[in-house]
Amino acid sequence: MYPGLTVKKLFVLFIGILCVTGCGNTSDRKADSKPPGIKKTDMKDAAGKQSGRYDEVGIASFISDEYDGKMTASGVRYDRNKLTAAHPSLPFGTRILITNLGNTKKVEVTVIDRFQRTTDRVVNVSYKAGLDLDLIESGIAKVGIIIVEKPVQGFN
Numbered sequence: 001m002y003p004g005l006t007v008k009k010l011f012v013l014f015i016g017i018l019c020v021t022g023c024g025n026t027s028d029r030k031a032d033s034k035p036p037g038i039k040k041t042d043m044k045d046a047a048g049k050q051s052g053r054y055d056e057v058g059i060a061s062f063i064s065d066e067y068d069g070k071m072t073a074s075g076v077r078y079d080r081n082k083l084t085a086a087h088p089s090l091p092f093g094t095r096i097l098i099t100n101l102g103n104t105k106k107v108e109v110t111v112i113d114r115f116q117r118t119t120d121r122v123v124n125v126s127y128k129a130g131l132d133l134d135l136i137e138s139g140i141a142k143v144g145i146i147i148v149e150k151p152v153q154g155f156n
Helices: 007-022 127-133
Strands: 041-044 050-054 056-062 084-086 095-100 106-113 121-125 140-149
Touching: 050 140, 056 127, 095 121, 095 127, 106 121, 106 127, 121 127, 121 140
Parallel strands: 056 121, 084 106
Antiparallel strands: 041 050, 056 140, 084 121, 095 106, 095 140
């Protein structure tokens, strides 16, 4: 057949081709679809009236001052005085509008960090965002989240 072409070389070539063709993305999921687990939710505010549709509803808290100045999972340094947040799954750089469902106060923040979801907590916000939402005194609040803008390539 071909001089120098052994069964071993053919086997290695075959495995290499399998590896390369197996790396293709055959997912039907659109690039702009929401991360798994995020779905639209109808929500009523404290007065019981319809307050809109949210991508996610749950509890928000604010990030402790002990993290001020420390690096986040995205590589951005946390600044308690900026409008930022930690979310368990949204891509870094995603802009989200958070509404405190108890008082209808709103703030737009950028996702720059992660946290492990262990309860119904859906977002941790910076101190500044917590002030804007009026949740500093209570420490937590029920919120609705709307994804405003997906991140551009190369965030941070």
